[in-house]
Amino acid sequence: xxxxxxxxxxxSESVATEGPEVWELRLYVAGKxxxxxxxxxxxxxxxxxxxPGKYKIEVVDLLxxxxxxxxxxxxxxxxxxxxxxxxxxxxxxxxSNTERTLVGLQLRPAEN
Amino acid sequence: xxxETQRTSSPTLPKTPSGIxxxxxxxxxxxxxxxxxxxxxxxxxGKTLLAMEFLVRGATEFDERGVFVAFEETAxxxxxxxxxxxxxxxRLIEQDRLAIDHVRVERSEIEETGEYDLDGLFIRLGxxxxxxxxxxxxxxxxxxxxxxxSNETILRSELRRLFQxxxxxxxxxxxxxxxxxxxxxxxxxxxxxxxxxxxxxxxxVENLSTRRLRIVKYRGSVHGTNEYPFLIxxxxxxxxxxxxxxxxxxxxxxxxxxxxSKLDAMLGEGLYRGSSVLISGTAGTGKTTLASHMADAxxxxxxxxxxxxxxxxxxxxxxxxxxxxxxxxxWIDKGLLHVHAMRPTSHGVEAHLIGLYRxxxxxxxxxxxxxxLTALFHAGSTVDAQSMLTRTLDxxxxxxxxxxxxxxxxxxxxLERTQAAVSSLTDTWILMRDIELxxxxxxxxxxxxxxxxxxxxxxxxxxxTERGIELQEAYVGAEGVLTGSMRVAQEARERAAALxxxxxxxxxxxxxxxxxxxxxxxxxxKREQFASEEEELMTLLDEDRAAAEQAARDRTAMGRSRRxxxxxxxxQRQRTPGNKRQTxxx
Numbered sequence: 255x256x257x258x259x260x261x262x263x264x265x266s267e268s269v270a271t272e273g274p275e276v277w278e279l280r281l282y283v284a285g286k287x288x289x290x291x292x293x294x295x296x297x298x299x300x301x302x303x304x305x306p307g308k309y310k311i312e313v314v315d316l317l318x319x320x321x322x323x324x325x326x327x328x329x330x331x332x333x334x335x336x337x338x339x340x341x342x343x344x345x346x347x348x349x350s351n352t353e354r355t356l357v358g359l360q361l362r363p364a365e366n
Numbered sequence: 367x368x369x370e371t372q373r374t375s376s377p378t379l380p381k382t383p384s385g386i387x388x389x390x391x392x393x394x395x396x397x398x399x400x401x402x403x404x405x406x407x408x409x410x411x412g413k414t415l416l417a418m419e420f421l422v423r424g425a426t427e428f429d430e431r432g433v434f435v436a437f438e439e440t441a442x443x444x445x446x447x448x449x450x451x452x453x454x455x456x457r458l459i460e461q462d463r464l465a466i467d468h469v470r471v472e473r474s475e476i477e478e479t480g481e482y483d484l485d486g487l488f489i490r491l492g493x494x495x496x497x498x499x500x501x502x503x504x505x506x507x508x509x510x511x512x513x514x515x516s517n518e519t520i521l522r523s524e525l526r527r528l529f530q531x532x533x534x535x536x537x538x539x540x541x542x543x544x545x546x547x548x549x550x551x552x553x554x555x556x557x558x559x560x561x562x563x564x565x566x567x568x569x570x571v572e573n574l575s576t577r578r579l580r581i582v583k584y585r586g587s588v589h590g591t592n593e594y595p596f597l598i599x600x601x602x603x604x605x606x607x608x609x610x611x612x613x614x615x616x617x618x619x620x621x622x623x624x625x626x627s628k629l630d631a632m633l634g635e636g637l638y639r640g641s642s643v644l645i646s647g648t649a650g651t652g653k654t655t656l657a658s659h660m661a662d663a664x665x666x667x668x669x670x671x672x673x674x675x676x677x678x679x680x681x682x683x684x685x686x687x688x689x690x691x692x693x694x695x696x697w698i699d700k701g702l703l704h705v706h707a708m709r710p711t712s713h714g715v716e717a718h719l720i721g722l723y724r725x726x727x728x729x730x731x732x733x734x735x736x737x738x739l740t741a742l743f744h745a746g747s748t749v750d751a752q753s754m755l756t757r758t759l760d761x762x763x764x765x766x767x768x769x770x771x772x773x774x775x776x777x778x779x780x781l782e783r784t785q786a787a788v789s790s791l792t793d794t795w796i797l798m799r800d801i802e803l804x805x806x807x808x809x810x811x812x813x814x815x816x817x818x819x820x821x822x823x824x825x826x827x828x829x830x831t832e833r834g835i836e837l838q839e840a841y842v843g844a845e846g847v848l849t850g851s852m853r854v855a856q857e858a859r860e861r862a863a864a865l866x867x868x869x870x871x872x873x874x875x876x877x878x879x880x881x882x883x884x885x886x887x888x889x890x891x892k893r894e895q896f897a898s899e900e901e902e903l904m905t906l907l908d909e910d911r912a913a914a915e916q917a918a919r920d921r922t923a924m925g926r927s928r929r930x931x932x933x934x935x936x937x938q939r940q941r942t943p944g945n946k947r948q949t950x951x952x
Contacts, residue, residue, distance in 0.1 A: 284485040292480075316486060320493035323486050327470045330515065331485035343475055346515075350480035358477025 277301070277309040277359075278338035284331045285317045289348045293332040296349035304361055334358075379586045382430070382502070382538040385423025386416065388605030392581060392590040397562055402529050402539040404559040406551045407566030412577060412598050413542040414439075415448065416566070417504040419602045420540050422453045424502045425463040430538075432502035433494045434466045437510035441466035451602050462498045467491070471514025478516055484524040488531060495537060503532060503539040509553045529558045550582065561585045567593070579605050595754075597720045604720045606757060618766055622732075625663030626656070628837035629796075632813055632822035637794060639732075640766040641817070642759050644739075644789055646773040647798030651809055652830055653772040654678075656798070657735045658687045658694065659835055660770050665697035669732030672725055673705045674718075676741035680705035691833045704729055710741035718742055719754045723761060734762060739771040739788065752788075759791050793817040798828065801849045808850035811837065827853065 281297060283290035294313065301309045316323050316331070326335050330346040336359050345358035381395035390396045397403045397420075405413050421432030436444055444466055445455040458464035467490060495503065508525070515521055532539045541559060546552035556563055563582040570576075578593045596605040621636035630636040637643055643660075645653045654677075664671040675683055683705060684694045697703035706725065710718070719742075726734065736742075743751045762769045773788055789795050795814040800807045809828040813821040827838040827849045838853070848856050 282486065284489060289481050289483070316489045320489045323490040323493070324467060327472075328486035328490070329469060329471060329484055329511070330482040330487075331489075332482060333486060341475070343477070345477045345479060347478050347480035347482040354477055354479040358479065 275305075275308060276338060277305055277336070278312075279309060279359075280312040280314060280326070280335045280337055282314050282316055282323070282326065282328045282331060282333045282335065285315065287331075290332050292348040292350065293334070296352070296355070297334060300349070300352055300355060304356065336360075381587070382424075383428060384420050385427045386419050386603050386605065388594065388596065389579070389603070392579075392594055392605060393562075393584060394588055394590075397538055397540070398584070398587070399538050400533065400536045401561040402532050402541055402559045403562040403564065404541050404543060404551070404556055405564045405566065406543040406545050406556070408545045408568060411566040411568035412596070412603060413566055414444075414506050415451065415598055416603050417506050417540045417542055418444065418448050418453065418455075419451070421464055421502055421504055422448070422455070422458065423602075425458050430501035431463050431498045432465075432504065433491065433498070433500045434464065434504045434506065435491060435494075436466060436468045436506050437471065438507055440468045451598070451600060453602070465494045465498050465500065467494050471510055473514050473516075476514065482517075482520065484511075484521075484528065488528065492535070495535060501537060503535075503537045505539065505541045507542045507544060508555065509543050509551065512553050525555070526558050566596075599720065599724075601724070604723070606720065606754065622667070622768060623663045624656075625659035625661075625666070626835045626837060628826065629656075629811070629835075632824070632826065632837070633794065633816055634819040634821055637768060638818065639768055640763055641793040642763065642769040642771065642791070643794040643796060644771050644773055644792040645796045645798060646775055646789070648775050648800060651798035651800060652811075652828060652835070653774070653798055654683070654737055655687065655690055655692075655830060655835060656796070656811075657737050657770050657772050658683070658692055661703060661733060661735050662692055662694065662697070664731075664733035664768075665694075665700075665702040667732070668702070670701075670729050671697070671703050671733045671735065672722075672729055672731040673703060673735045673737065674722060674725075675705060675707040675737050676710045677738065679707040683707070689832075690830050690835070704731070719758050722758060726762065726765065726767060730765075731767060733768045733770065735770040735772075737770075737772045738774045740774045755788060756791055789815075794819070794821075801825075801827075803849055804852040806850050810849065 279297070279301070281294060283293070294311075297311065301311065314322050316328065322328075326333070326342075326344075328335075332346070332348065334345040334349065334355075336343040336345075343358060343360060345355055349355045380399040381393070381397060382399040383390050383396035384393075405416060407413050418434065421434055424430040424432050434444065439447070441459075445459075448455055455464060455466070459466065469487065469490070491503070494500065511521060511525075512518065529539075529541075541555065543551035543553070543555045545565070546554075550556045550563060550565060560583070562584045565580045565582050567578045567580070568576075569578065577596050577598065579596045580593045581589045581591065594605050596603060598604075618639040620639040621630075621634075622639050623630050623636045624633070637660075645656055647653050657673075661671045661673055673683070678686070680698070684698070687694050694703055694705075698705065704725070706721075708718075722734070722736070725731075739755070742754075759769060769792075771788065771792065794816040797812055797814045799810050799812075801810045802808075809830070810825050811828040812823070812825045815821075824839070829836040829838055
């Protein structure tokens with residue numbers, strides 16, 4: 255059901271490590287907008303820094319696969335969905351605020 | 367259930383019929399085609415149902431497919447909720463005539479960071495529209511987004527873009543929103559949707575809840591501006607007025623009987639088909655009985671009759687009417703008479719009248735009895751009731767249904783005045799009244815007005831007998847109008863007087879007979895006397911003739927003897943003149 259589209263950046267190569275914890279992330283975009291590109295860049299940078307080798311990023315372009323928006327209840331673009339570990343978390347926006355992204359992904363506890 | 371809606375007021379603004387009964391009349395054709403319409407109102411006032419009906423009617427009646435974007439309920443919940451209205455959403459979805467997309471916005475699982483837009487929603491919506499070729503879209507309730515997303519600036523600009531996008535798509539959209547304090551919607555959505563705004567309201571007045579609908583704005587079109595009551599019942603949303611507001615009905619020249627022949631005669635020939643009759647009177651004057659007669663007459667003609675009773679249940683009505691010799695039970699069993707009894711306070715006034723509307727639509731009766739009409743005034747304000755009533759009478763008249771309305775006048779009221787000026791709306795007004803005279807109350811009936819009929823101006827006495835209603839000519843004479851036992855007494859007196867006269871005549875007749883008999887007897891006796899005298903005379907004549915003959919013989923004999931010389935005796939001489947007379951006579 256999932257259509258995978260990997261970003262061309264080498265950093266976005268799916269990297270799986272031998273640890274039990276694999277972060278399965280999916281980024282929904284709608285075409286190559288500035289926001290989408292920024293979001294993907296921000297995400298990859300963050301992942302490389304926080305959990306190198308333990309993550310997997312899947313990029314879904316809704317312009318190509320509009321039917322996929324329903325499954326993950328996508329409204330806003332870009333939306334990052336943490337599929338694993340459960341429960342599902344969503345971060346919307348271009349992920350320019352790293353702290354908030356980390357809170358959203360529950361890599362950091364919320365400040366307040 | 368075809369709704370005449372193609373009555374467009376302006377040729378420039380195309381409209382999409384909603385298919386919701388009444389709404390298309392108020393909007394003079396429907397919602398603006400290809401534009402968004404905002405439906406706002408407080409929680410529980412029927413926004414979602416109205417929106418869903420818009421789609422379902424579109425799919426089933428106008429062949430316009432629809433997409434329902436639900437922000438609050440899942441597709442299953444929605445389908446479940448509207449199933450009670452007879453909408454088979456599941457089937458429409460299977461037939462690709464309807465699509466439901468549940469958009470769930472859960473703030474707790476969403477973190478926002480940086481710039482974003484709502485392209486995801488656009489894509490989903492666009493995808494749903496394109497998949498089934500939808501012409502209608504519902505967004506229910508868009509403002510949920512404000513609860514799920516915190517960046518209001520983005521949200522507002524995105525909503526503006528959404529409405530423009532919907533227009534560009536050419537879909538007729540209904541967007542629902544919660545009503546806010548001091549503004550139509552909580553988030554001021556009316557700023558974005560400027561073509562048509564409908565406000566729903568659910569208000570409780572005197573313990574009775576009434577739903578109302580008002581069109582606040584309809585750019586480029588004329589529309590009804592009032593607050594119109596509406597109802598959600600088992601077949602969907604119904605907005606009153608349920609009929610057009612004009613007064614151009616077909617009229618019938620046909621008469622229908624009231625079931626009381628003397629009343630028909632009073633009215634001319636009966637009632638005009640499709641006219642409305644008001645029977646007013648104080649308690650116990652026989653309004654229900656008269657109305658039941660009319661119902662009975664309708665059933666006898668083989669026409670269905672709808673009887674709306676607000677005072678007594680059907681069985682009680684049947685029992686009570688049996689006591690005056692009117693058996694309604696067979697008509698009920700045959701399905702000709704439909705008695706719907708309910709308490710007036712069980713619904714609001716418009717619910718009653720919409721119920722009436724629906725029953726009339728399904729039963730197609732020739733006669734509708736509302737007994738008593740005044741009960742409806744307890745179910746809402748007088749103003750409401752009157753406007754409802756006007757529409758109802760128009761509705762019935764347009765369908766050539768004869769309406770019989772009873773109206774209870776209270777003791778203190780002037781009898782010739784009805785609540786809410788009902789009388790001016792009806793064509794015929796029969797007034798039943800108590801006539802108090804000689805220590806008793808009797809029922810009187812007269813026709814106060816009857817449009818287009820040469821009706822009687824007489825007050826008749828109205829009797830409830832074992833054989834039904836009987837109208838008596840009231841006694842009008844030198845002693846005034848008499849009713850009841852006084853009339854009976856007067857009639858008895860008149861009968862006695864007549865009897866006396868009869869006796870007198872007979873006596874005189876006998877007297878005359880007697881005299882005639884006496885006269886005839888006298889004549890007979892005189893004639894007898896005359897006859898005996900005549901007989902006597904004849905005898906005398908015979909004797910005389912015999913004597914003359916004897917004399918002649920004697921003379922001959924004497925002549926013979928004279929030759930012997932013997933003179934005639936005195937006796938023989940005396941007979942000589944008779945003999946002479948006889949000769950002169952010859």
